[in-house]
Amino acid sequence: MRVTTPYLGETEAPSRAEVDALPGLTLLEFGTSWCGHCRAAQPALGEALEKDVRWRHIRLEDGPGRALGRSFRIKLWPTLVLLRDGHEVARLVRPMQAQDILAALNA
Numbered sequence: 001m002r003v004t005t006p007y008l009g010e011t012e013a014p015s016r017a018e019v020d021a022l023p024g025l026t027l028l029e030f031g032t033s034w035c036g037h038c039r040a041a042q043p044a045l046g047e048a049l050e051k052d053v054r055w056r057h058i059r060l061e062d063g064p065g066r067a068l069g070r071s072f073r074i075k076l077w078p079t080l081v082l083l084r085d086g087h088e089v090a091r092l093v094r095p096m097q098a099q100d101i102l103a104a105l106n107a
Contacts, residue, residue: 007033007061014058016071020086027055027105030062030069031078037094038078045080048101055082055105080104 008014019028029045031038049057062069062077072081072088082090082104090104 005057005059007031007059009061010066013060013066013068016068019068019083022056022083022086024085025055026083026086027057028072028081028083029057029059029078030072030074030081031059032061032063035077037076041078041095044096044098044101045078047098048105051098051102052105 014022019026027049031041033039049055060066060068062074062079072079076093078094080092080095080101081088082092090107092101092104095101095104
């Protein structure tokens with residue numbers, strides 16, 4: 001399965017305070033639609049999210065000057081930040097295997 005939800009741009013993206021206040025399990029995906037690494041990771045991400053449906057998935061377009069990405073110190077795309085009740089519990093940078101993503105989701 002491919003992830004088809006568009007990336008949220010700067011104006012649609014939640015603020016850091018809104019992200020910190022999210023209840024439950026949230027997976028933030030930082031990247032861009034034109035990034036080759038981001039596109040290559042989509043099948044594995046889609047497979048993992050299909051197997052573990054407990055996670056809210058938010059795709060966030062990142063780039064220079066993007067406040068939310070800077071607040072999470074994002075350096076490479078895609079970066080997956082896993083949150084539980086707004087607190088970071090895991091991070092994956094450029095994941096390519098569904099089992100690696102699933103391991104982080106289940107940790």
